[in-house]
Amino acid sequence: MKPKLTIVKIGGNVIDNPELLDSVLADFAKLENAKILVHGGGKLATRLGEKLGIEAKFHKGRRITDQAMLEIAVMSYAGGTNKSIVAKLQALGVNAIGLTGADGNLILSEKRAVKTVDFGFVGDVRKVDSEALRNLIQCGFVPVFAAITHDGKGKLLNTNADTIASEIAIACSDFFDTELLYCFEKPGVLANSEDGDSVISLLDAELYQRLKAENKVHSGMLPKLDNCFRALENGVSVVKVGSEKLLSDQNSGTKIQP
Numbered sequence: 097m098k099p100k101l102t103i104v105k106i107g108g109n110v111i112d113n114p115e116l117l118d119s120v121l122a123d124f125a126k127l128e129n130a131k132i133l134v135h136g137g138g139k140l141a142t143r144l145g146e147k148l149g150i151e152a153k154f155h156k157g158r159r160i161t162d163q164a165m166l167e168i169a170v171m172s173y174a175g176g177t178n179k180s181i182v183a184k185l186q187a188l189g190v191n192a193i194g195l196t197g198a199d200g201n202l203i204l205s206e207k208r209a210v211k212t213v214d215f216g217f218v219g220d221v222r223k224v225d226s227e228a229l230r231n232l233i234q235c236g237f238v239p240v241f242a243a244i245t246h247d248g249k250g251k252l253l254n255t256n257a258d259t260i261a262s263e264i265a266i267a268c269s270d271f272f273d274t275e276l277l278y279c280f281e282k283p284g285v286l287a288n289s290e291d292g293d294s295v296i297s298l299l300d301a302e303l304y305q306r307l308k309a310e311n312k313v314h315s316g317m318l319p320k321l322d323n324c325f326r327a328l329e330n331g332v333s334v335v336k337v338g339s340e341k342l343l344s345d346q347n348s349g350t351k352i353q354p
């Protein structure tokens with residue numbers, strides 16, 4: 097039997113709320129099996145850009161990463177955010193090691209080709225080195241990934257944190273029984289995105305299509321759920337979306353069904 101590996105992704109709204117962040121990290125520290133943390137932090141990067149006079153640009157909710165924004169993203173995700181999360185985990189007794197995809201060539205990606213929109217320096221993941229990750233975990237390290245990868249030719253690329261988490265989970269399924277948990281600021285996938293009491297406990301592909309058609313699932317939840325289904329179709333055992341409670345309560349949030 098393969099050992100269990102839990103991959104937890106935390107989004108920008110969790111990182112932005114110090115109490116929520118501390119609570120997620122405390123629960124993450126308590127997980128006894130092998131684990132990896134992946135974090136976003138888009139909102140913080142937007143604010144850092146504003147302070148430096150660089151305005152964030154989006155197309156249909158997705159960031160456009162020009163050279164100036166790439167520098168902000170690297171400073172923010174791989175710098176301040178990543179290192180402060182690592183320090184907090186160290187204080188909780190977790191031997192966290194902060195990483196981008198460039199470190200140890202762990203995540204190789206390719207700059208997105210320009211079709212109708214030029215997203216700039218955005219990377220689509222091509223390869224995750226699951227063997228190197230396994231070695232790090234076996235040495236006792238807990239990898240903490242920022243949303244930055246590289247192209248192998250010297251260029252760092254901004255990469256969606258939800259996608260990094262699902263690609264890591266898929267690749268690590270070679271060696272581990274993988275569980276992928278997406279923690280964000282709401283209690284799960286909601287039947288009505290404004291009503292926190294409308295959590296859908298089980299979501300399959302058919303229900304997802306219906307919710308999409310009815311516009312009940314929209315914006316950031318669409319790529320998140322696409323990543324969830326892709327993970328389940330590619331060897332990941334368990335995928336859930338929910339609040340910080342996902343880490344401590346088995347029955348919390350939304351379980352995604354293949």
Ligand SMILES: Nc1ncnc2c1ncn2[C@@H]1O[C@H](COP(=O)(O)OP(=O)(O)O)[C@@H](O)[C@H]1O
Binds near residue numbers: 106136284317318
């Ligand atoms: N049906 C839904 N249930 C819950 N959230 C939804 C739903 N539809 C859209 N959303 C939106 O999706 C957002 C989560 O996506 P995103 O902002 O990308 O997450 P993260 O904080 O993990 O980066 C929520 O803040 C919410 O506004």
Ligand SMILES: CC(=O)N[C@@H](CCC(=O)OP(=O)(O)O)C(=O)O
Binds near residue numbers: 136243
């Ligand atoms: C290419 C791309 O989408 N990059 C994201 C990376 C950060 C991220 O994913 O942050 P959240 O998880 O907080 O949304 C961005 O710059 O917004």
